[in-house]
Amino acid sequence: MNLLTRQTDYAVRALGYMMRRPENNATAAELTAALKIPRPFLRKLLQELTKHHVLRSRKGAGGGFELARDPEKIRFSELIEIFQGPLRLNHCTFRKKPCPNKKVCAMRRRIGCIEEMVINQLRATKLTDLVQKGE
Amino acid sequence: MNLLTRQTDYAVRALGYMMRRPENNATAAELTAALKIPRPFLRKLLQELTKHHVLRSRKGAGGGFELARDPEKIRFSELIEIFQGPLRLNHCTFRKKPCPNKKVCAMRRRIGCIEEMVINQLRATKLTDLVQKGE
DNA sequence: ACAAATGATACTAATTTAGTATCATTACGT
């Protein structure tokens, strides 16, 4: 059981790296060298972050990526959602065909409860909580 | 992002069904009919539960499965572990090669914290919480 | 113009999850 995929993990590392630089920026090349993440994969992931306005990018020579916002305003939950879809711990496998197991749905309620807790935690966790500036 | 696989989901349904029967038992055939889960898949899963002493089985005519314990003593966490391995929300992808990203490991601490909360909740959740007897 | 950067997109590979098939073994009922 693993809540985080490698993409999310990489994304946090990359963002963390940028956060610790004075200008909050870096190029894909730098990040590849520093973090040992396969370059094309990293690039794709950075583009994704740009699309979702977590990063801003500049093309061309001297270009690169920079944080689009204060790291304090980048939520862990947001990153997870970008790479792993909506935050839910369980989606009823029978959702389409009107669920024939109403009886079991105490499960869903109970899980919903745990789910809510987790989501609240993930929302409350900011990039700055994941990566300490000084470290 | 999905915390539960279908196997775990099915397992809860199957156990819930058995829990609501007077003898806490059923055959694979009954369960297939009642829960609309593909039979060979269900059988495999029931065998797994038997191996882990959540169920007891009896072979031969008139045989079948029964809960090996009071449903109050079957933890949700245990079921997840059986089908999805150890409860961890994140395992450092760099664990082998001594992690070159000590800097980022605030992430690990923070995630560890959320992880612990989730695990505690899952441990505290019993089969009886997932499936109400009367329902 | 050229080099250094990202954007877009389509593809392959690896891993995990879901599901199938088959034969062996056990136990009840006659």
Added chain:
DNA sequence: ACGTAATGATACTAAATTAGTATCATTTGT
């Protein structure tokens, strides 16, 4: 004893998800 109804063990295939690659287009600074 035999047939039938059940699970045990195991090996396999299929589908879905995740990880990673490749390529070409576009932009920008010098």
